Each structure stands twice: as C-alpha cells, then as structure tokens.
Amino acid sequence: MADLTLDTPMTPKQRMLNAYRGVANDRPAVAPELWYYYPAKLLGVDMIAFMREVPFHEALLKSFTHFDCEGWGVVFAGPPNDRVRESVREIRVDDDTLETRTTLRTPAGELTSAGRLSRDEPGWCTERPLKDLKRDLAAWEILAFGGEPEQTDMTAAIRAWKEVGDRYLLEFWLGVPFFDFWAGAREGGFETGIYDFLEPDLEPYLQRLRARYTERLVRLARTVCTLTPIESLCIGCSWSCNSLLGPELWRRWDMPVIRAVADEVHRHGRLLHIHFHGKCMETLRDFVDTGVDCVCPFERPPGGDVEGLEGLRRVHRELGERVTMNGNVHTVETLIRGTPEDVRREVVEIKTAFADSSRCIIGTGDQVGRETPEENLVAMVMEAKRT
Numbered sequence: 001m002a003d004l005t006l007d008t009p010m011t012p013k014q015r016m017l018n019a020y021r022g023v024a025n026d027r028p029a030v031a032p033e034l035w036y037y038y039p040a041k042l043l044g045v046d047m048i049a050f051m052r053e054v055p056f057h058e059a060l061l062k063s064f065t066h067f068d069c070e071g072w073g074v075v076f077a078g079p080p081n082d083r084v085r086e087s088v089r090e091i092r093v094d095d096d097t098l099e100t101r102t103t104l105r106t107p108a109g110e111l112t113s114a115g116r117l118s119r120d121e122p123g124w125c126t127e128r129p130l131k132d133l134k135r136d137l138a139a140w141e142i143l144a145f146g147g148e149p150e151q152t153d154m155t156a157a158i159r160a161w162k163e164v165g166d167r168y169l170l171e172f173w174l175g176v177p178f179f180d181f182w183a184g185a186r187e188g189g190f191e192t193g194i195y196d197f198l199e200p201d202l203e204p205y206l207q208r209l210r211a212r213y214t215e216r217l218v219r220l221a222r223t224v225c226t227l228t229p230i231e232s233l234c235i236g237c238s239w240s241c242n243s244l245l246g247p248e249l250w251r252r253w254d255m256p257v258i259r260a261v262a263d264e265v266h267r268h269g270r271l272l273h274i275h276f277h278g279k280c281m282e283t284l285r286d287f288v289d290t291g292v293d294c295v296c297p298f299e300r301p302p303g304g305d306v307e308g309l310e311g312l313r314r315v316h317r318e319l320g321e322r323v324t325m326n327g328n329v330h331t332v333e334t335l336i337r338g339t340p341e342d343v344r345r346e347v348v349e350i351k352t353a354f355a356d357s358s359r360c361i362i363g364t365g366d367q368v369g370r371e372t373p374e375e376n377l378v379a380m381v382m383e384a385k386r387t
Contacts, residue, residue: 010025012069012167013164013168015070017232017271018358019358019359020294020324021293022359024358025358027385028362028384029362030069030384031072031362032363034060035367037369038370038372038377039060039062039063041370042062043059046120047117047123057160057164058163060073061167069384070168072169072232072234072326074170075170075171075173076173077172078220079148079149079150079151080147081147082147083106083147084106087102088101089103097116097119099116106139109138111130111139112129113127114126128184129187131186140185149219149223152223154223154224154228157228158230169232171233173234174220175235176240177257178209178210178253179193182197183196184238190244193239210257213257214261217235217261218260218264225269232270232294233265233271234273235272235274236274236275241276242282242283243278243303247283247286250283255290258274258290258292259289259290263291272291273293274296275296276296280295280299280306281311295319295324295325296325297326298327299327299366300328300365308349309352316354321358321359325354325360326361326363327365328350329346329364331365331367334346335373335380336372336376338376340375340378344379344380347383364380
C-alpha cells in the first residue's frame with residue numbers, strides 16, 4: 001500500500017471539528033464513509049462476525065488509521081426499559097444466513113419482529129413490530145417511549161470516545177427523523193408509512209406522536225451534552241430524504257424535529273450532523289434553516305443530484321458559511337468502477353468549488369463498497385491532502 005504519511009500539525013478530529021465550525025484548516029479534511037463493508041474487509045471477518053463481535057468504534061479506528069485520513073463514526077446508547085421483556089430466538093437459515101426472531105412482551109400486549117444477517121450483508125429487517133394499529137399501538141408506545149432518556153448509561157459511550165481520542169470524530173447517534181421512526185416500526189416499512197402519513201384520520205395522532213418524539217430526542221440530546229464530553233451528535237436517515245419521502249413531507253414532518261434538536265445541542269455548545277441520502281438540491285436552504293452544522297453525503301447522479309463542478313458551486317452558494325458539506329465522491333461510478341485518475345478529478349472539483357470555504361469535508365457519496373479498489377481510496381486521500 002502507498003505511504004500516506006504527511007506532515008500533519010492538526011489531528012484528524014480537529015480538522016473535522018474545525019470544518020463543522022467553519023474554522024480554517026491546514027488542508028481540507030478527507031473522510032470516506034467506510035462504515036461496515038470496508039472495515040470488515042480490512043479486518044478479514046464476514047458480516048455476521050463483524051456485526052455481532054466487533055466494537056464499531058474500534059473497527060473504524062483501524063480503518064481510518066489504515067488510510068491515514070480523517071473520518072467520523074457513531075456510538076450508540078439508550079435508556080433501559082423495564083416495562084418490556086425481550087426473548088430472542090436464532091435460526092440458521094443456511095450456511096451464510098442467520099435469522100433472529102424477537103418477541104417483546106409489554107403490559108399492553110406482545111410484539112414480534114425479525115431480521116436477517118448474512119456473511120455478505122450487514123443485515124435487513126424481515127418483520128416489523130407495528131402491524132395492526134388497533135391491536136399494537138399501545139404496546140409499541142411502551143416499547144418506543146419506555147425508560148427515561150436521563151437514565152441512559154453513558155459509560156460505554158464515554159469509554160469509546162476516549163479510546164478513539166483525536167484519531168477521528170466519534171459522534172453520538174441520537175436516532176432518525178420522525179418519518180423513519182414511524183415507518184421503521186410499521187410492517188410494510190416505507191410504503192405503509194407513506195399511506196399512514198396521507199391518511200387524514202391518522203394525522204392528529206401522528207402530530208401528537210411527533211411532539212412526543214421531538215421531546216424525547218431533545219431530552220436525549222440534553223443528556224448527552226450534560227453527561228458526556230462528546231462534541232458532536234448525529235441524526236441519520238433511512239427513507240427521510242428527497243429521493244423517497246420528498247421535500248414537502250420532509251419539511252412538514254421531519255425538519256421541525258431536526259431544528260428542535262439543533263437548538264438544544266447548540267444551547268450546550270455542541271454540534272449536530274445529519275445524514276441525508278440521495279437528492280438534496282431542493283432542500284439546500286432548508287439545511288441552513290434547520291441550524292445543523294454538517295450535512296452529508298451530497299451524492300452525484302444518478303442517486304443524487306449534485307452534478308459536477310457547477311452543482312458543487314451551487315451547494316456552496318446555498319449553504320454559504322453556515323453549513324458544512326461532507327461528501328460527493330461517487331462511491332460506485334468513481335470509487336468502484338473508476339480509476340485513480342477519475343477519483344482525483346472529483347476530489348479536485350470539490351476542492352475547486354470550496355476553495356474559499358472552511359465548510360467542506362471531502363467525503364464519499366454514502367458508504368464505501370467492499371469492491372472498491374484500495375488504490376482508488378488511496379488516490380482520494382492523497383489528492384485531498386495535496387496542496
């Protein structure tokens with residue numbers, strides 16, 4: 001592997017934090033989203049072993065160190081819920097696939113869910129707990145809202161943050177936007193969730209539920225800021241984006257939740273990062289209005305709509321110096337199918353568009369695939385470091 005070691009007067013985490021805050025760096029931070037596939041490849045384990053046995057923050061630590069680059073990851077924690085009793089049954093579907101069936105017993109009834117892991121994939125849901133609304137809602141609310149955010153044990157999160165140190169930016173995972181919270185529990189997932197959100201009779205309940213969910217996320221954010229030294233918090237997404245939910249439903253249902261969390265996080269002097277898949281050009285001004293500090297991954301077509309140098313320049317204009325852009329190197333067409341020269345060309349476009357800005361992290365358009373040639377990732381890191 002090529003030698004990536006350069007003179008680095010700043011630490012990788014400091015470069016990430018500076019970019020989130022709009023503070024000048026010695027060079028742009030470069031943070032490929034390695035996440036699951038590539039860390040498992042580097043560690044030489046299949047995905048079942050990776051998901052069940054490898055501490056996530058440690059896998060990312062080894063991965064970002066391997067490429068001598070910046071990066072970000074998340075740590076998870078939630079409150080205990082003594083009103084729910086869980087039993088899990090594992091079924092070996094075949095030599096490569098493991099199914100996990102979960103039964104959740106609450107004072108208001110029983111819920112069931114299921115998912116699968118394979119040696120090649122990080123996991124997917126095959127059965128969701130919220131099936132019949134009349135029968136399941138009361139039990140699901142106990143599951144979703146049981147336990148107080150203030151009772152969350154932050155010991156493991158703080159330990160992971162200390163172990164990572166300045167090597168990369170480890171953030172606290174708060175959860176997902178409201179639509180994903182709801183649809184992620186509904187049997188049928190995204191499709192059922194959309195029908196629910198278009199059902200007039202269900203809207204008053206969903207409005208009340210969103211208020212309750214917003215309060216819970218704000219309380220969890222407050223607890224993280226009060227009990228831990230973690231600098232940045234993260235809200236992810238599954239379907240809550242322009243490509244799936246659409247800008248109007250996102251503005252109506254999810255944007256207010258993100259804004260409320262951003263206000264609380266900033267009240268404590270911390271930072272908020274949101275993940276927003278797919279197309280984003282219609283909501284650039286909305287990102288600014290939410291008050292978030294960083295958004296990723298600003299994907300190129302066909303999955304996204306940030307096209308070339310002109311698209312990046314528009315992103316820069318719309319975000320101004322209020323929100324940091326992280327991303328934009330195409331994970332499939334460029335990193336997997338392209339050449340090192342293709343990778344360098346996209347990195348140069350990002351650097352050119354944001355040449356006069358401190359609000360830029362050169363990242364990838366979502367997760368780096370295991371098929372990605374290592375020389376392409378090396379080219380991405382080295383070109384980002386080139387002055």
